[in-house]
Amino acid sequence: MIEIDRVTKVFGAGAEAFRALDAVNVTIRQNEFFTLLGPSGCGKTTLLRVMAGFVDPTEGAVTLEGDDLLRLAPYERPVNTVFQSYALFPHMTVAENIGFGLEMQGRPRDEVRRTVGEMLELVRMSELADRRTSEISGGQQQRVALARALAPRPRVLLLDEPLSALDFKLRKDMQLELKRLQSETGITFIFVTHDQEEALTMSDRIAVMNEGAIRQIGSPRDIYDHPAERFVADFIGDTNFLEAELLSKEEARAEVRLASGAAVTARAAEGGAEAGAVTLAIRPEHADLAPEGEGLLPGRLSDVVYFGTDTHFHVDLDAGGRFVVRRQNTPDRAEARAPGERVAVRFGARVGQVLRD
Numbered sequence: 001m002i003e004i005d006r007v008t009k010v011f012g013a014g015a016e017a018f019r020a021l022d023a024v025n026v027t028i029r030q031n032e033f034f035t036l037l038g039p040s041g042c043g044k045t046t047l048l049r050v051m052a053g054f055v056d057p058t059e060g061a062v063t064l065e066g067d068d069l070l071r072l073a074p075y076e077r078p079v080n081t082v083f084q085s086y087a088l089f090p091h092m093t094v095a096e097n098i099g100f101g102l103e104m105q106g107r108p109r110d111e112v113r114r115t116v117g118e119m120l121e122l123v124r125m126s127e128l129a130d131r132r133t134s135e136i137s138g139g140q141q142q143r144v145a146l147a148r149a150l151a152p153r154p155r156v157l158l159l160d161e162p163l164s165a166l167d168f169k170l171r172k173d174m175q176l177e178l179k180r181l182q183s184e185t186g187i188t189f190i191f192v193t194h195d196q197e198e199a200l201t202m203s204d205r206i207a208v209m210n211e212g213a214i215r216q217i218g219s220p221r222d223i224y225d226h227p228a229e230r231f232v233a234d235f236i237g238d239t240n241f242l243e244a245e246l247l248s249k250e251e252a253r254a255e256v257r258l259a260s261g262a263a264v265t266a267r268a269a270e271g272g273a274e275a276g277a278v279t280l281a282i283r284p285e286h287a288d289l290a291p292e293g294e295g296l297l298p299g300r301l302s303d304v305v306y307f308g309t310d311t312h313f314h315v316d317l318d319a320g321g322r323f324v325v326r327r328q329n330t331p332d333r334a335e336a337r338a339p340g341e342r343v344a345v346r347f348g349a350r351v352g353q354v355l356r357d
């Protein structure tokens with residue numbers, strides 16, 4: 001639906017020039033909840049602003065169902081934005097705020113009233129319709145900002161870290177709420193965040209960005225279970241990195257030898273080395289502890305850290321380096337292991353991911 005084709009943005013000129021986006025390519029599908037995820041300064045807001053029309057790209061094209069978006073002024077685009085600061089009018093009521101854009105467009109009074117009513121219901125704010133927005137909570141203001149952006153029924157809604165001002169509990173609730181709004185309205189949502197959990201829980205697909213480039217695009221599961229490179233594996237969740245030797249590779253299947261001498265089957269990201277030294281990434285909860293001699297990587301337990309929902313076991317590997325195994329706690333399982341014990345780390349075939357870099 002939205003096609004971003006080799007979009008580059010250079011801010012400034014000469015020695016001051018800074019490449020905030022570097023030939024970014026991505027296609028966003030209709031009705032998709034699509035998230036741009038990356039650390040501060042990676043260019044995600046700039047990419048969103050290019051789509052909104054607030055930033056002109058230095059090079060590249062942006063089309064919406066084949067139509068050139070770049071030749072349209074921001075207000076002419078079938079796109080609306082929800083910002084981090086909601087920018088509501090404090091002296092107006094909830095209903096007036098939601099209807100404001102529609103009135104500015106000169107829509108008939110009946111239509112405005114009907115749409116505002118629908119939007120109030122959609123964000124579950126009907127009861128507070130006549131309250132001023134200065135007299136409602138942060139979470140409620142967020143809902144009003146969403147309703148106001150959805151009211152003109154844009155084809156695409158751009159959301160720039162809209163939940164970052166909310167406290168933890170409210171943010172969790174709003175994550176579900178946003179997902180519901182997206183599926184009920186069928187509007188394509190493009191969501192910017194640096195919060196990996198937010199991205200994983202809400203998105204149909206995620207584009208992980210770093211230094212002005214998209215490093216990987218995939219479903220939350222793809223990205224989490226099969227990170228293609230070290231940056232992605234490191235940025236999202238916790239990961240163990242193991243040095244290994246790539247023995248053979250056929251499409252996504254690789255045979256590797258670990259530093260302990262054990263050989264295992266792993267998955268391989270597209271591209272990357274065909275043989276020689278590689279890095280294997282393994283999530284802590286995808287591995288387990290075994291008695292010494294029965295696992296792949298022998299070592300000594302150095303720390304056992306209880307986290308309530310799970311326990312982390314830190315293993316100093318005999319072959320060098322440290323490996324963390326995470327195990328879900330259950331009320332009937334008392335953890336008998338103690339630091340100093342000899343153990344081995346084990347993990348199944350195709351659990352390890354051979355990284356591209």
Ligand SMILES: Nc1ncnc2c1ncn2[C@@H]1O[C@H](COP(=O)(O)OP(=O)(O)OP(=O)(O)O)[C@@H](O)[C@H]1O
Pocket residue numbers: 011012018020038039040041042043044045046047194
């Ligand atoms: N108008 C501008 N002039 C110069 N540099 C800019 C301008 N806007 C953004 N940048 C730079 O471009 C880079 C990308 O900025 P951008 O706002 O897109 O990052 P971001 O990934 O959204 O980060 P954050 O999560 O902190 O908002 C940053 O290094 C930023 O300093």
